[in-house]
Amino acid sequence: MGEVMSLRERTRGAVRDEVMRQAWALFASQGFEATTIDQIAEAAGMSRRSFFRYFESKDELVLEQLAESGRAVAAALAARPAEESPWVALRAAFDESVTRMEANAEKSHPLQVMLHHEPALRSTVVEWRRRLVGLLSPLVAERLEPRRGRGADVRAAAVTASALACLDAAQGAWALDDDLRLSTLLDQAMGAVAPLD
Incomplete structure (x- = not known):
């Protein structure tokens, strides 16, 4: 207990x-x-x-908020059906965050602009992505066909980082034009990479 x-x-x-x-x-x-x-x-x-x-700083505030959203994505990924491919499961795991951002666009959009365009936050965002790959990769590894050695770790990290790059690209495009739907942009970005899955 x-x-x-x-x-x-x-x-x-x-x-x-x-x-x-x-x-x-x-x-x-x-x-x-x-x-x-x-x-x-x-x-x-x-x-x-x-x-x-x-x-300790404003940067820690940002990192903590991003870490909280990362934990939510990890929980959603862990809850996805075991038979889903890593790519499909990751896309579905992003849904809750994407839906929340779209529903609160008046607040979420300026924050995406800030995260993508303020130079002072670049290192904080890079650190968050590094931590998020570390958090999600073990969950992705469970969905990959087993391989001997440590190759599965590399594959899981590559798939996870690729999915997060798609999310980042979608959020970056949304930061430039909030008339677009973030979910549609994410579908387009992940769809472009899906043939490699």
């Missing part, structure tokens, strides 16, 4: 969630670079000093 989360841990988690919520609202309205830690702290009802008790 797992440990029960203490009241202090739950409170800390709730405060972190509120700080992230306020930060992402500010990022969506004015961009990452233009948003200061002082503004985030004020919006969350705390001092700048208190902010640093929960996060």
Whole structure:
């Protein structure tokens, strides 16, 4: 039986969630670079000093939010039927995030613009993708035909990174033109690579 989360841990988690919520609202309205830690702290009802008790930087806020979405994709992938090919299962696992982004386009679209076009976030986004490949690859490996040696690890990482590149391409195109549907763009991107599956 797992440990029960203490009241202090739950409170800390709730405060972190509120700080992230306020930060992402500010990022969506004015961009990452233009948003200061002082503004985030004020919006969350705390001092700048208190902010640093929960996060080391604005980059950590972004990375944590991206990691949360990555965990949701991993859970969706793990829940897909075992007989699905890795490519089909990955596309389906992206659906929840894509549907949520489309439903909240007024907030999601500016954030995609920010993630794709703000130079200050490039290293954070690269680190998130690296972590996400590491998170999803073992789940993809379970769907590949077994091979001797470590080749399965390479294949799983390649399939996972390719699917994430398709998602990134779709989100990048959507960031340029939100009149397009993100789900359609993702279908087009993954469909272009699907013959290689």
